[in-house]
Amino acid sequence: METFRFDLCELPEETKGLREEVRAFLRDNLKGIPLVTRAQTWSGSDARFSAAMGAQGWIGMTWPKQYGGGERSFFERYVVLEEMLAAGAPVGAHWIADRQSGPLLLRFGNEEQRQFFLPKIATGTCFFCIGMSEPDSGSDLAATRTRADKVEGGYLVNGTKLWTSGAHHAHYMIGLFRTHYDPAKKHDGLTQFLVDLKTPGITIRPIRDLSGNAHFNEVIFEDVFVPENRLVGAEGTGWDQVRAELAFERSGPERYLSSFLLLVELIREVQKTGGTRAEEEIGRLVAHLVTLRQMSLSVAGMLNAGENPALEASVVKDLGALYEQELPVRAHELTGIEPTIGTGSDFQQVLGYLTQVTPSFSLRGGTREILRGIIARGLGLR
Amino acid sequence: MNELQTILHGTIHRLFGDFVDKNLIQKAEEGVWPEKLWAALEEAGMTRVLVPEEQGGAGGGWADAMILIKAAGEHKVPLPLAETILASAILAEAGIAVPEGVLTVLTGDLALDGKTVSGTAERTPWGRNADHGVAVLEQDGGRVAVLVLLKGSVIDEDVNLAREPRDEVTLQNADALVGGAVDPDRIGLLGALVRSGQMAGALSFLIRQSVEYANERTQFGKPIGKFQAIQQQLAILSTQAAAANLAASHAAAKADAGDALFEIAIAKVRADEAVSLATSIAHQVHGAIGFTYEHELHFATRRLWSWRAEFGSGSQWAGVLGRAVIARGPDALWPYVTAR
Incomplete structure (x- = not known):
């Protein structure tokens, strides 16, 4: 009995040429970007880079051509993503729009919304953020309190979203707001809206994380008018839509390739000294990397076949975060070299950055405990 | 899974489900060879998954064999199915016809002398139960696969933690079939x-x-x-x-x-x-x-x-x-x- 479905999945032969194209593109477009900046990968935002990717047709790759997509396979998209991440490309600006906002609109949006938003996203010039968490609603998403009250021609939104990654450079938010409240059915009455972040009444306050960077934000809504035609799906279907969206959010190669550059630099470092212990540790880390890649590819295969890999995606995300959080620890143990900020070698700076940010890897996009709860349900324990 | 794999999966899990229970495993730990189950495995062709079709095998590959090997692990099967498949793979690679019966692999201080093998193989899986052993031995500076008849070998019985046989097998001029070159490892x-x-x-x-x-x-x-x-x-x-x-x-x-x-x-x-x-x-x-x-x-x-x-x-x-x-x-x- 295999509890989850992880079928072996090989990338089709025709993705090889695409991979070479992406590598050539990266050679040209990553020139001059310092290693420690590249270490941010999909947390790093670079509008110029996103536009260049859009021009290549590498955003919205799997979407229908009528919406600006490329009608490519999920495997082709996978190859582009993993090459970007492994090279440390600053793909953060368009990442959320490409990964989940676009697919969400394709699935639940209406025709006008698809035609309006998807082609813009695909050009790499229209960025999204996700308004889910709130001050009193983190893992317990159904505790969402931000209200959208029906008014003439639309809704009036009041409340606060928190930990909203990229809101400060995004054009739109897909926000989860409460349109109805029944204390007995907290999952009902939630609705998703497309919010233009230039709308009056919105205040975006960056929140500095422990490393001093400001990737996430507090977004405050005070009587923000959202027109009726920017409601996604139907009133009250937000919960189911969000769950589908989280499957996209958890299924990608970014869940184990966010710190690949540290592994590369660690190998460069231990190459100088060698030794059995270093060989065994590098071997173990590579064994994890390759196995995670196979698991992640398997999830891509399920997406390509139109299946729902929500459970398998949770497995990959949980294992991926464990592996990525282990990386800086092993790097420390093997080298004893001090991590730094702004000074020192590439290795020291990359280690300095990732030592500080890896705690977030088992928090963002669903905490470790929530994922394991989902897995336990899959096992028949809940 | 392809058609062969679906058949293999169904057959092996049904067989193990029918035969393997706590009693059978416990008896095996006490030294009782599960004869009926082994016969059923041979009968169903499960031991010859990697044997070429012209030799009466299934002509399958490792992806097919892996289904059987995983199943044997899942059912805690106290039999050398994995070892027999492993030995047959090396024989097939070396161009030696795969014999019927229980096979194992021999590693240790063994030497090939013409058409006989002498020496001692350490912790041989299921050594006492195997009809033939497969070793990779030196010949003219290279390494070749060798099929050794284990009848007449001296067995010093030992076990692993699961009480699976891991025997010391001593051979003296044991008859051997010498095959083609094989990687030493x-x-x-x-x-x-x-x-x-x-x-x-x-x-x-x-x-x-x-x-x-x-x-x-x-x-x-x-x-x-x-x-x-x-x-x-x-x-x-x-x-x-x-x-x-x-x-x-x-x-x-x-x-x-x-x-x-x-x-x-x-x-x-x-x-x-x-x-x-x-x-x-x-x-x-x-x-x-x-x-x-x-x-x-x-x-x-x-x-x-x-x-x-x-x-x-x-x-x-x-x-x-x-x-x-x-x-x-x-x-x-x-x-x-x-x-x-």
Whole structure:
């Protein structure tokens, strides 16, 4: 009995040429970007880079051509993503729009919304953020309190979203707001809206994380008018839509390739000294990397076949975060070299950055405990 | 799964389901050879999955064999199915016709002299039960595969933690068939592949058994599986088992395609780590009952504790992997991984 479905999945032969194209593109477009900046990968935002990717047709790759997509396979998209991440490309600006906002609109949006938003996203010039968490609603998403009250021609939104990654450079938010409240059915009455972040009444306050960077934000809504035609799906279907969206959010190669550059630099470092212990540790880390890649590819295969890999995606995300959080620890143990900020070698700076940010890897996009709860349900324990 | 694989999967799980129970495993630990089950496996062609069709085998590949090997691990089958398949693979590669009966592999201080083999093979899996052994021995400066008749060999019986035979086999001018050239480390490599598969299978048993137990054992007025502390632990167990299973399948698929040292090493490393975490969780969830001989949990965990050390431990294979990765250099890692 295999509890989850992880079928072996090989990338089709025709993705090889695409991979070479992406590598050539990266050679040209990553020139001059310092290693420690590249270490941010999909947390790093670079509008110029996103536009260049859009021009290549590498955003919205799997979407229908009528919406600006490329009608490519999920495997082709996978190859582009993993090459970007492994090279440390600053793909953060368009990442959320490409990964989940676009697919969400394709699935639940209406025709006008698809035609309006998807082609813009695909050009790499229209960025999204996700308004889910709130001050009193983190893992317990159904505790969402931000209200959208029906008014003439639309809704009036009041409340606060928190930990909203990229809101400060995004054009739109897909926000989860409460349109109805029944204390007995907290999952009902939630609705998703497309919010233009230039709308009056919105205040975006960056929140500095422990490393001093400001990737996430507090977004405050005070009587923000959202027109009726920017409601996604139907009133009250937000919960189911969000769950589908989280499957996209958890299924990608970014869940184990966010710190690949540290592994590369660690190998460069231990190459100088060698030794059995270093060989065994590098071997173990590579064994994890390759196995995670196979698991992640398997999830891509399920997406390509139109299946729902929500459970398998949770497995990959949980294992991926464990592996990525282990990386800086092993790097420390093997080298004893001090991590730094702004000074020192590439290795020291990359280690300095990732030592500080890896705690977030088992928090963002669903905490470790929530994922394991989902897995336990899959096992028949809940 | 293709058609052959679906048939193999159905047949092997039905066979093991019909034959293997606690009593059979316990009897085997006491030295009783499960004759009927072995006969049924041979009858169904399960032992000859890798034997070429012209020799009456299934003509399958490692991806097919892996299904049987995982199943043997999952059902804790006290028989050398994995060893027989392993030995047959080496014979097929060396162009030696695969004989009927129980096969094993011989490693140790053995020497080929013309058409006979002498010396001692250490910790031979199922040595006392095997009709033939397969060794890779030196001949004219190269290495060749050799099929040795074990009748007449001197057996010094020993066992692993799961009481599976691991015997010292001493041969004196034993009759041998000499085949073609084979890589000197072939037995060790394919041995690691089959043990990775058996471990993956036994890990699947650990999930099923542990979830079942957690759902039926009641404490504080509810099944212990309703407690988040238990749920989180079983989630870890299951993700480890999933990783080990896919790594083993990946290695098997690569073994069919050619050089699979990289993937087999990964499978053994990944299974070893999964085993250490998973056996500990499975026992913790089962509490005292899982620590008794009465309960069948240990038939899996004792196998896992032995298998993780056999044919190279995770650390040894990690060293092999790491040395190669470091030698190729940091910037070659990603191109190498994606070109495999």
